[in-house]
Amino acid sequence: MIKINNLSYSVKNLNNEKKDILKNLSINFLPGKITAITGSNGSGKSTLIKTIMGILKPDYGTIFFKDINITDFSITERAKLGISVAFQQPITFKGIKIKQLLEVAGAKSFNDMCLCLSKVGLCAKDYINRYYDSNLSGGEAKRIELAMCLAKNGEVFLFDEPEAGIDLWSVDNLVSLIKNLKDKTIIIVSHQQKILEIADEILILNDNGYEIGPQNIMLNKIKPIQTCGVLGDQK
Amino acid sequence: MNKIEQTIYNQTMQLTHQPSGAFSLRVNGQSAKQKSTNNIIIKQKQQKNGIDVIIKPNTQNESLHLPVILSDPGLKDSVYNDFYIGDNANIKIISGCGIHNDSNLTSTHNGIHTFHIGNNSFVEYIERHIALGLGKKKKLNPKTKIKLGQNSTLKILTQQISGVSNSNRITQAKLGENSSLIIEEKICTSNTEEAISNYNIELNGYQSSCKISSRSVAKNNSRQIFESNLIGKNKCFGHVECDGIILDKAKMYSTPKISAENSDSTLIHEATIGKIAGEQLTKLMTLGLNKEQAEEIIINGYLC
Numbered sequence: 428m429i430k431i432n433n434l435s436y437s438v439k440n441l442n443n444e445k446k447d448i449l450k451n452l453s454i455n456f457l458p459g460k461i462t463a464i465t466g467s468n469g470s471g472k473s474t475l476i477k478t479i480m481g482i483l484k485p486d487y488g489t490i491f492f493k494d495i496n497i498t499d500f501s502i503t504e505r506a507k508l509g510i511s512v513a514f515q516q517p518i519t520f521k522g523i524k525i526k527q528l529l530e531v532a533g534a535k536s537f538n539d540m541c542l543c544l545s546k547v548g549l550c551a552k553d554y555i556n557r558y559y560d561s562n563l564s565g566g567e568a569k570r571i572e573l574a575m576c577l578a579k580n581g582e583v584f585l586f587d588e589p590e591a592g593i594d595l596w597s598v599d600n601l602v603s604l605i606k607n608l609k610d611k612t613i614i615i616v617s618h619q620q621k622i623l624e625i626a627d628e629i630l631i632l633n634d635n636g637y638e639i640g641p642q643n644i645m646l647n648k649i650k651p652i653q654t655c656g657v658l659g660d661q662k
Numbered sequence: 663m664n665k666i667e668q669t670i671y672n673q674t675m676q677l678t679h680q681p682s683g684a685f686s687l688r689v690n691g692q693s694a695k696q697k698s699t700n701n702i703i704i705k706q707k708q709q710k711n712g713i714d715v716i717i718k719p720n721t722q723n724e725s726l727h728l729p730v731i732l733s734d735p736g737l738k739d740s741v742y743n744d745f746y747i748g749d750n751a752n753i754k755i756i757s758g759c760g761i762h763n764d765s766n767l768t769s770t771h772n773g774i775h776t777f778h779i780g781n782n783s784f785v786e787y788i789e790r791h792i793a794l795g796l797g798k799k800k801k802l803n804p805k806t807k808i809k810l811g812q813n814s815t816l817k818i819l820t821q822q823i824s825g826v827s828n829s830n831r832i833t834q835a836k837l838g839e840n841s842s843l844i845i846e847e848k849i850c851t852s853n854t855e856e857a858i859s860n861y862n863i864e865l866n867g868y869q870s871s872c873k874i875s876s877r878s879v880a881k882n883n884s885r886q887i888f889e890s891n892l893i894g895k896n897k898c899f900g901h902v903e904c905d906g907i908i909l910d911k912a913k914m915y916s917t918p919k920i921s922a923e924n925s926d927s928t929l930i931h932e933a934t935i936g937k938i939a940g941e942q943l944t945k946l947m948t949l950g951l952n953k954e955q956a957e958e959i960i961i962n963g964y965l966c
């Protein structure tokens with residue numbers, strides 16, 4: 428569904444030295460499969476999501492959506508093709524109501540809005556007339572970010588740490604939300620054990636490169652890190 | 663009213679018909695229609711253009727609409743309106759001015775509004791400005807002078823919608839004890855338009871407060887200048903927040919000044935000018951909008 432070939436991305440640091448963030452990634456994300464991406468802070472997870480969405484341009488490599496080479500497609504074109512994203516850090520606005528954003532995303536009726544919002548545990552009547560601005564709590568904004576992504580719909584869902592900032596009660600709901608998108612291609616950055624457990628494949632990014640494999644095998648490789656309670660460096 | 667005048671009326675009043683309550687319509691420098699109520703008395707001034715509006719004490723939840731229309735090109739109209747608002751009143755005043763001009767002549771409207779507000783009153787004042795037509799010289803200069811009594815609140819929403827080639831808005835206020843002034847300003851300029859906005863607020867009364875929030879968008883080659891001076895002369899609180907978006911080759915100058923003349927004054931100013939945040943555009947594009955559509959939504963929201 429989404430196929431990346433030899434994808435590389437680097438940045439220049441303050442001393443103008445090149446720093447590789449993604450190095451030569453080749454991965455095939457299959458339809459109907461959930462791929463979880465995990466790895467230490469700064470390992471390039473969000474960078475990969477943004478590269479797939481077209482927000483960052485890779486230095487090298489190609490990205491395919493089905494058999495379409497979308498490497499040079501704009502963000503808008505990718506969105507229209509059917510790629511949806513929920514960012515790690517929600518971007519809020521000034522003076523734009525949640526209702527309007529859900530409409531822009533694709534919700535056609537109050538019912539549609541209600542459906543998307545209830546999937547993220549929010550009551551439409553309490554939220555659609557509120558502004559999507561900095562007055563929302565972090566967790567609320569995060570849930571609305573997810574709701575917009577659901578309203579937008581599509582065939583490929585990119586979720587960047589959807590569990591971050593959401594209270595524990597909701598993690599189970601989040602898991603079922605993801606499970607319910609079962610025929611879609613899901614790429615989800617997460618550190619949450621319950622989410623990793625529903626993944627078909629797990630991709631671990633680290634400073635030396637990456638490793639991808641079936642969930643049961645990969646889960647063992649990250650267990651020691653998970654249980655130490657911090658998302659520290661992987662040795 | 664002809665079609666053009668009706669359009670101006672609809673946009674500035676956000677109404678299609680004459681509302682109930684007190685009303686005064688001015689068209690092309692003449693008073694065209696006037697209606698007083700028991701509590702709101704409108705009197706034509708004798709010495710100069712304009713009206714005196716007397717709002718009786720204890721007037722509750724009434725409204726006053728004051729549309730001004732300039733559709734004769736080349737007209738220069740100056741009007742002086744004085745509002746005398748009694749104690750314990752609660753009132754909403756909606757004023758608006760629109761110019762239509764297709765010619766090379768200059769149309770100018772100078773609206774000088776003076777508020778004398780008593781004690782314990784709540785006044786909401788809405789002012790919308792617009793100019794239409796192909797002419798390049800459509801000037802609007804609103805001047806607002808305010809005297810706020812004890813425990814009174816004045817809430818102002820001033821909005822320059824579009825098309826005004828030059829505007830120079832001046833707002834001066836003196837605040838009494840425990841009174842509060844809340845100003846929300848929204849200005850949008852494009853092409854070669856120029857908008858100047860100047861505030862001089864004296865926080866004279868004990869525990870008086872003022873909050874000014876200005877949001878503006880400057881497009882194309884337009885220019886905007888914002889200047890304010892909040893002067894704390896007592897234990898008081900003042901806050902100016904200026905937020906500007908510039909696009910294309912526009913220019914924006916912002917000088918929010920605060921002057922503390924009493925050690926118990928707390929005065930804050932914040933000013934930000936910049937392009938539309940790239941990440942906001944990105945977010946909307948991930949929902950399927952193109953860049954132009956995304957910009958439009960962001961700007962409309964910003965100025966709504």
Ligand SMILES: Nc1ncnc2c1ncn2[C@@H]1O[C@H](COP(=O)(O)OP(=O)(O)OP(=O)(O)O)[C@@H](O)[C@H]1O
Binds near residue numbers: 448474515
């Ligand atoms: N313009 C830049 N200049 C220098 N370094 C950058 C720049 N942009 C990103 N980086 C670095 O790229 C690395 C990858 O960032 P990314 O956001 O993809 O990490 P992540 O894996 O999502 O981390 P987290 O778990 O904290 O969300 C980080 O080390 C970040 O500091």
Ligand SMILES: [Mg+2]
Binds near residue numbers: 473
């Ligand atoms: Mg990240």
